[in-house]
Amino acid sequence: MTVTPGDLDAAIASVTDSLREASGRDWTAAPGTGELNAWRTAEHLGDCLISYAGLLIARPSAPRFVCFEAVADQAATPSELLEFVTVGGGILGATLRTMAPDVRAYHPSGRADLEGFAGMGCVEVLVHGEDMARGLDVTLDPPRDVCARVLARMFPEVDTTGVDPWRVLRWATDRTELPGRSSRAGWQWRGAPLGE
Template sequence: MPFRWESTTPGGPANTIRADPAHGPAGLLRVIDACGGLLAAVVRVTPPDVRAHHTFGRADAAGFAAMGIVETLVHTDDLAQGLGLEWTPPEGLVARALDRLFPDVPRDLAPAWPTLRWATGRTSLPGLPDRANGWRWDGRPAGERG
């Protein structure tokens, strides 16, 4: 597996998994697949009462699964846009991720995909403030939110 584990910027995190660029696009896809499998395996075996650290706050396994989904969707979109490709993820998947991680986001102004792109600071939506420099998700279960 073409993993690389090191800080690539002064003061940057050393605990970030990266794909080794020497292995090209095929290596990147192998790393993405392996990381998705690792996340799925951990989510599958983690008891529902367990919470773990995330920079945006403690979350349960389902919260981490939703984070993985959002990261996969928005970064796939970043790649598609960079390559000039049209790409839209399944609406139901996006809606579930929005419901789980962005309970404060209005859901009646646009379909789920543009709303998720707005919620993660990637686009604007009419009548809503720009979130490019200030978005966060909430990985806590709904019953634990204040």
């Protein structure tokens, strides 16, 4: 099960379409990820996606992130923040589509291949999207086939048998509980290719 740039596109479209329902609300007053409000979470998400593209393009020789931060204009509306996320995803997707298939780049979770970066982008979009959706009282309904492929690549140790893959992905990233399964506090995805 390969995670592709098309999966990233589908995750972004699903999340931004759902969050657009709340574009008339005050995102600075709604919870997002951790201590961040929904506005800052959207900004962080756009930065993550662009940052992953930067890692693939620069491929620094030392184990480090590329030294920049993408930020939204302080006056950006929720609709403009969703545009920022879409642009970040488009930059990462275009980078993934134009890189040689053997390209690898640094990430703390292991030197990731293109599939790993596509999977990381999907996880970022889906889980930060879920954080914002909860704070804005919106329900996300991402494509389950995308969630299943992301789980198989990024969390190969997780058993998905008989459970909705979107629910399992939220559990794998410590956003919800699953009966009979322990907490995933301190979770980490697998950036390095499977089999390494």
